[in-house]
Amino acid sequence: MDKYLTTSIEKLKSGVYGDLNLVLGNESCDLDSAASALVYAAFLYWQHNQIKCKVCTRMNRDESVYRDDIFVPILNVDREDYDLKTEVAFCLRQHGIDADRLVFRDDYDLEQLAEKSKTTVTLVDHHVLAKKDKFMTTMVTEIIDHRPVDKNEWTYKDDTRSSIELVGSCCSLVGQRIRTLGGLLAKETDFFNAFPVATDLLHCGIILDTVNFSKEVNKATPVDEEVVLFLENLQKTRGSNCGVEEQRKAKLDLLVAARKDVSKLSAAQLLRKDVKIVGDTMVPSFPILVEEFLKKPEAIQAIQEALLRRECNMALLLGMSLTDGLKRDGAVYSRNQERAAQLSKYLQEWKTPSLQLTLHEIPSAKNCIYFKQLNLSASRKQYMPALVNFLNASKK
Numbered sequence: 001m002d003k004y005l006t007t008s009i010e011k012l013k014s015g016v017y018g019d020l021n022l023v024l025g026n027e028s029c030d031l032d033s034a035a036s037a038l039v040y041a042a043f044l045y046w047q048h049n050q051i052k053c054k055v056c057t058r059m060n061r062d063e064s065v066y067r068d069d070i071f072v073p074i075l076n077v078d079r080e081d082y083d084l085k086t087e088v089a090f091c092l093r094q095h096g097i098d099a100d101r102l103v104f105r106d107d108y109d110l111e112q113l114a115e116k117s118k119t120t121v122t123l124v125d126h127h128v129l130a131k132k133d134k135f136m137t138t139m140v141t142e143i144i145d146h147r148p149v150d151k152n153e154w155t156y157k158d159d160t161r162s163s164i165e166l167v168g169s170c171c172s173l174v175g176q177r178i179r180t181l182g183g184l185l186a187k188e189t190d191f192f193n194a195f196p197v198a199t200d201l202l203h204c205g206i207i208l209d210t211v212n213f214s215k216e217v218n219k220a221t222p223v224d225e226e227v228v229l230f231l232e233n234l235q236k237t238r239g240s241n242c243g244v245e246e247q248r249k250a251k252l253d254l255l256v257a258a259r260k261d262v263s264k265l266s267a268a269q270l271l272r273k274d275v276k277i278v279g280d281t282m283v284p285s286f287p288i289l290v291e292e293f294l295k296k297p298e299a300i301q302a303i304q305e306a307l308l309r310r311e312c313n314m315a316l317l318l319g320m321s322l323t324d325g326l327k328r329d330g331a332v333y334s335r336n337q338e339r340a341a342q343l344s345k346y347l348q349e350w351k352t353p354s355l356q357l358t359l360h361e362i363p364s365a366k367n368c369i370y371f372k373q374l375n376l377s378a379s380r381k382q383y384m385p386a387l388v389n390f391l392n393a394s395k396k
C-alpha cells in the first residue's frame, strides 16, 4: 500500500502520467469513506496492472516517455481538517499511512487537473456531488454507495456503473465489488494478498459502521456479514487466528475510543468534524450528545459563525453517545425561528421511518429546538430524505 501511495503521489506531483482516475469519498470523510476510497483506488491500480498488456506497451511506446495512468484516492476534506477525523487518522496511522501519503480535497485544483488529462471519477460512500464538485458530474464512471438512492440530482452518464445497496458499510460493497472484479482476472483473494493493509482497512470500516454487528443499532446486513467473514478468512490464513469475536470487539473499542476522543476539539471544530450540507442547511453530527455540545459556552456563537462561513441559513445538529448504552438526540437552529420550527415539526411527523422525537428545553440554548431521538437505529442517513423533502417542499 505504501509503495502504491508514494509512487502515485509522486507521479501526480510531477504531472507525468496518462489518465487520471480519482476515487472520491464523501465530505464527512469518516472511516467508511476514507477506507473505501483508499482501498478501491488501490484495487483499480492493481486491476490496471493485471490487465495492462506489458508486451504491447513495450513495443509501441518508448519507456522514457510512456505515461502510465494513475489512480488516486481523494480524502474529501481539507488537509487542515484531517485532525478532526480522529478515528480515521488513528486507524490509518496504525496501518502506517501518514498524512503525507494522502491526497486531500484542497491539495490540488482538481478542476484544473481534469482539464489537463483524461479524468475519471469513482464516487464511494455518496452519490450526490457537493456544489464545488459538480464539475465532475460528466467524469463519473462508477458509484459505490450504501445510501438510499437520491435521483433528484442524478445527471450522470447513462453507462455509469452503480452499486448502490442499503448495507451497513460502504466498505462491504467495496469488498464485494473487488471480489467480483478480482475474481474475473485472477483469484478473488489475489488483490488482498498483494495489499494486506486493504483487508484490514475494510474490516475496520465494517466493524465500526455496524458497531460490530450490534442488534440494537441494526445496521448490519447479510452482505456485511459475508464480506467480514471473507476478510477474516484472509487474515486467518495469514496466521492471526486467535478469537475472532474478541478481536472484533477489541477493534471496535479502539476505533470508538479514537472517534470519541474529541476532548481536544472546540465547539467550532466539532461543527467541522463531520458535516454534510443540503441546500442551505448544514447537518453536523457529533460523537457526543447535542445536549452536551450545547452546554459549551460558545456553542451558539460557533453555530452562527459556521452558518455564515458555509453560506447556510439553518443547522440540523445530530448527536449520539455510546457511554451507558446508545443514545441519540438533535437540534434545529436558525435565525429564522419560524423556519426552524417548521423543520422540527416536519421531522417529528416524518414516517419513513418515524424518528420518534421528543422535544425538550435546554436552558443554556433557548433559541435552539432540541429533541431526544427514541428511534435509535435512525442516523443522519435517515434524516436526509426528510430534509431533502422539506427543502424541496419549501422551495415551491
Ligand SMILES: [Mn+2]
Pocket (backbone or CB within 6 Å): 032, 033, 125, 146, 169, 170, 209
Ligand atoms: Mn458510509
